[in-house]
Amino acid sequence: MKKQVKTAAVLFLLACVSMTSCNTSKKDNNNNMIEKVSFGKLPDGQETELYTLKNASGMEVKISNFGGTVVSWTAPNNKGVYEDVILGCDSVAGYVKGVPYFGALIGRFGNRIANGKFTLEGKEYTLAQNNGVNALHGGLKGFDKVLWTATPIEGEEPALKLTYTAKDGEEGYPGNLSVEVVYTLQKDNALKIDYKATTDKTTIINLTNHTYFNLNGNLDSDILEHEVTLNADKFLPVDKTLIPTGELKPVTGNVFDFLKSKKISAGINDTTDTQIKAGGGYDHCWVLTDSTKTLKSAATVYEPKSGRVLEVLTTEPAIQFYAGNFLNGTIKGKNGIIYKHRSGLCLETQHYPDSPNKPAFPSTVLKPNETYQTTTVYKFSVK
Template sequence: MKKNILLVAGLLAGAMLTACESKKAENTQTNDTLKIEQSVFGKVSDSTNATLYTLKNQAGTEVKISDFGGTIVSWTAADKNGKFEDITLGCDSLAGYQKGVPYFGALIGRFGNRIANGQFQLDGTTYTLAKNNGPNALHGGLKGFDKVLWTATPIDGDEPALKLTYTAKDGEEGYPGNLSVEVIYTLTKDNSLKIDYKATTDKATVINLTNHAYFNLKGGFNSDILDHEVTLNADKFLPVSKTLIPTGELKAVAGTPFDFTKSTKIGSRINDTSDEQIKFGGGYDHCWVLADSSKNLKLAASVLEPTSGRFLEVFTTEPAIQFYTGNFLDGTIVGKGGAVYKHRYGLCLETQHYPNSPNQASFPSTVLKPGETYQTTTVYKFSVKK
């Protein structure tokens, strides 16, 4: 993951948050219909504001999403004692996201993860992308979907939702085709956040959409995630080169530090540098191939934080999941409430197709053609284990 440095001061973030809080509309409930709150999140330009949308369910879960980058700004979940805390890393203000953070909570596109050497061929044409991660292209480019203003439509109801739309122009960040994208976040009654992705194009292109939330289920943002216990329903993973590009091999996890087929503490093998792949990733920054590669919605991963009892399950229609352990966080980013995000203070579970698929004929295709519809669903479900 790209290492970025957040320069915005905590005082500025606090001032921005106070201004936003004062402009919130009152939340009302009528016949179990939950009204989505809206507030000004900051200025994208002199004439355009970003908006923060707050989704709540009857159980007390609250998710705040900005139309800037489709970013999940905060997300609360109850612990075993019923205490709600924010469990995603991020910033208090738009200014923090604008000045550079490592994709906290953002929608990622047009192509999530890495493309080798910032280049691929499609229908006989070579397309060149920005190299924004060493020699490679990462997460859609210099101005990917995480840095654009989406058009937002709030959908009030007993399961409130936010529809976001954006059209990426032909040639934007080097990718072909006018790509029309729709993403719907739905906060359900059972404390799930459902993310539905849809896209169409007028010219053959490649696409790989995901969300880049960083989770710390302990809450408080004052500890690492090494005690979190993870299960990945994957019996293979993709080994990578020194620049984190898949070699093309699908390697069995059995007998390696990458075996999470049974619930395992992240910290138990993350520093096993006798494994070359651990050295290359600085820990875990790899794509796991799900045992069920179908397009059905299936359980891909789960995370238990034993102190709080918070339990996260990830369901997806995608064939793979990128598990990243915040290896590039180094204490230089000051986040929400003045929290300092240190090494491995967050984990990511990014549902997706394989990295560098446009350059690997043996990988499942990420090509989208005119007349086709790209459509995937991912669900993050919270509960408690006492």
């Protein structure tokens, strides 16, 4: 009998080792947990993984090693009910099929580069024109479409380290770029994202995260009644292809003024504003009033029905506020929900778009003897 039990135990362990779908989890003394399950296979047969970070208060953040994607994120409303507050897909197949960067890590260069070209140290580089005539979010296969190496980190707060090396010439960019991103779910219901990178050749870099938030908890609704504050006294006007003109325009006296909290609906459909017409709504980069590299508050979002509050803190000089203008009801997301026009908003902390072609903008150049380091925190609370 003992021999049979022992044999069964060995077979079970071997099965778990051979099956990527076998659940594994780690739990510390503070009831923080990291769990890993299969997230499905890529077309080339590679297995993807889904990691769940859970803190003691009950918040859960699910992250895939495919694209470093934040797949789901539960946050409590003012009645203590936890609900998923971000757009996404049920499995990796949805992301492979094609979605507008739901929850993904963006790189090597977030946002747009005009005409898919830039010059660095006297040499011109050509990128894929994957957004009209412009390059967008790292190219045809940016960091959102690669398989990262994931390592759970034990400690007082659950964390997941993701690493990836982009090869010299990948998507047209110079230099072997070694990237490390650490997601940490903190005790205070904040998700901290630490970005770090080094290169062996002078290159450009602008990393961010492209999570779509809907604080209502009902992903079938729009975000127009969300109230937004942006701690930014200027924004970057754009041309008809959404490339910055180079001007830093004060927000005072126009619909881009979010220095005081206001509903998104208050200005997003103002077709008398040429910039609203250019972006089809809000899809612009705001220049933070505090442009230092210290961690400071960049934005706050409040959803009145649920009472949820999202604060964004960052070491970056700017934030792209995008109100889901290009969502059009053609994407089926989690639980079969069809994502309608403006059903999610993005707050992408970053350097300015098209910086490599705008010498007056803060530099996005990274040299071999330097280390790129930025931090962004998304913190939830209620009122």
